[in-house]
Amino acid sequence: MANPTWLNDDTRARSLDRVAGHTVDVAVVGGGITGAGVALDAASRGLSVALVESGDLASGTSGYSSKLVHGGLRYLAKMDFAVAWESAVERRWLMERIAPHLVHPLAFVIPDARSAPAWEGLAAGFGTVLYDGLRRASGLRSSVLPRPQLLTPAAVAALAPALDVAGLRRGYLYWDGQLVDDARLVFAVARTAAGLGAHILRDVRAVAVGADRVDAVDVRTGAPLAVRARTVVNATGVWAAGFDPALTVTPSRGTHLVVRAERLGLPHAAHTVAVPGHFGRYVFVLPQPGGLVYIGLTDEEDRTADGHRPPVPEHDVEFLLGIVNATLAVALVRDDVVGAFAGLRPLAEAAHGDGFDGTADISRRHLVTDVPGAPITVVGGKLTTYRRMAQDAVDAAAARLGAGAGVGAGIRPCRTRTLPLVGAAGPAQLKSLAAPPRLVAKYGTEAVHVHRLGQEERILREPLFDGTDITGAELLFGVRAEGACTVADLLERRTRLSFVPEDAQKARERAGEILAMAAGK
Known part of the structure; x- marks a missing residue:
């Protein structure tokens, strides 16, 4: 019997x-983290759901974040306490109940340089104490995220060897909190929704969106598709204003650089660097699985870039390196x-206004618009708060459905705060799984299945190339269970090899072979 959470070409055809x-109760437009979250919330309340996405899941902003699940230290510095509190609460649910297999603790070092005014270091230290207060107030235990500490220069050097101590x-x-992969969170949310009956339709492009209908085109065949629904939710991120003329979305480009971890002394912790002249704004140096480090990020308005893969201008590189x-x-x-x-952040400018520091000063609060005769739109926010964004959007949808003739009587309240995603389990169960720890960190309880796939054939067992631990089994699982259907899907989102073009090129031929193997069942 097929796994009901799997997404692939067969499940797409049936959907x-x-x-x-x-006619479905809720049609969702957009296959990023917000749209997937809306689909899951609605399906978990017993509603019938169809989600349409013009390309691959997580192919827009949601796949190109800093991969952090954070309580919002920068929002405390900006005195945006509402966003900081909401972020801290949602971080708790993600780390304790929703996705403990995908979100892991990450240490951050804030260096206090002698060249900087003494008050800056004291302010940073006070900020970490306040930040820990948010952690405690949210209910997240110190056994999950430890308390802050004061470090000697020698201790700083041990954690972040490249720093000038x-x-x-x-x-x-x-x-x-750090996600092992932001795209993997999107897949897990969408697959959990599918397991509850949601129809997840990738490669279906919406061309017109109304209050009760989505006119779309099957990108693969060119065939038209009318999705009839009792209510429609627009969760298209930076494209949201295209379906909601009353909305203004300001796209903000967040750029990250990728360097080899060896070049930075194989750091055991991230570190932050304050951006001079911009209080509360930081650049992060973030260690990643697989021997890489991400350095980011920028915050620049960009109204012309393609939201699926914005180009990185050279001045972003120079800024981050500097x-x-x-x-x-x-x-x-x-x-x-x-x-x-x-990635392009979709900032809801009309709701919050611009700030003194351009897009870096626009609040990260989310916005839900609910105008009779139009689709419900949810936009803004941040990856950490996707669940709350989805809850608010589905609350609005449920109110519309409840106003219908008996439709809303059986709608259950939101339950996604404590609904585990596919693969989720507690630390004890995850440690006991018969699979390599690297796979467990990436797939949770499903690591056992991926590991067994690797035993079937040599091409599945071996790493894709010398210098990586990623195996053919992971690619095959990406096709069978996670909706991948092209080499680009495999290299860009089921793995993140495309972040280092040299590595992606080494894996391209093997990825094609695995894709052909999957097509032959």
Whole structure:
């Protein structure tokens, strides 16, 4: 019997047939984290759901974030307490109940340089104490995210060897959540929704969106598709204003550089660098699985870039290198940058107004618009708060459905705060799984299935190329269970090999072979 959470070409075909002949309660437009969250929330309340996405899941902003699940230290600095509190609460649910297999603690070092005014270091230390207060108030235990600490320069060097510790007074250590992969969170949310009956339709492009109908086109065949629904939710992120003329969305480009971890001394912790002249704005140096480090991010308005894969301008590279090099013992040079990626944040400018510091000063609060005769729109926010965004959008949809003739009587209240995603389990169960820890960190309880796939054939067992641990089994699972159907899907989102073009090129031929194997069942 097929796993009901799996997404692949067969489940897509069945969903297309079903949606073409039936009216659903909720149609969702957009397959990023917000749209997937809306689909899951609605399906978990007992509503019938169809989600349409023009390309691959997580192919827009949701796949190109900093991969952090954070309580919002920068929002405290900006005195945006509402966003900081909402972020802290949602971080708790993600780390304890929803996705403990995908979100892990990450240590952050704030270096206190002697060259900076003493008050800046004291303010940073006080901020970590306040931040920990948010953690405690949210109910997240210190056994999940430890308390902050004061560090000696020697302790800073042990955690972040590339820092120039000779010029430090001290360091401050705090902890936050890090996703093993942001795209993997989107897949898990969408698959959990599918397991509850939601129809997840990738490669279906919406061309017109109304209050009770989505006119779309099957990108693969060119065939038209009318999705009839009792209510429609627009969750298209930076494209949201295209379906809601009353809305203004400001796209903000967030760029990250990719360097090899060896170049930074194989750091055990992230570190932050304050952006001079911009209080509360930081650049992060973020260690990643697989021997890489991401350096980001920028916050620049960009109304012309393609939201699926915005190009990285050279001045973004220069800006990030310039900021981070101010803290390093040996400066990074352009050749150390082995890759770069960017995403466009959808900031709801009409709701919150612009700030003194451009897009960096626009609040990260989300916006839900509910105008009679138009689709419900949910936009803004941040990856950490996707669940709350979805809850608010589905609350609005449920109110509309409840106003119908008996439709809303059986709608259950939101239950996604404590609804585990596919693969989720507690630490004890995850440690007991008969699979390599690397797979467990990526797939949770499903690591056992991926590991068994690797035993079937040599091509599935072996790493894709020398220098990576990623195997053919992971690619095959990406096709069978996670909706991948092209080599680009496999290299860009089921793995993140595309973040280092040299590595992606090495894996391209093997990815094609795995794709052909999957097509042959």
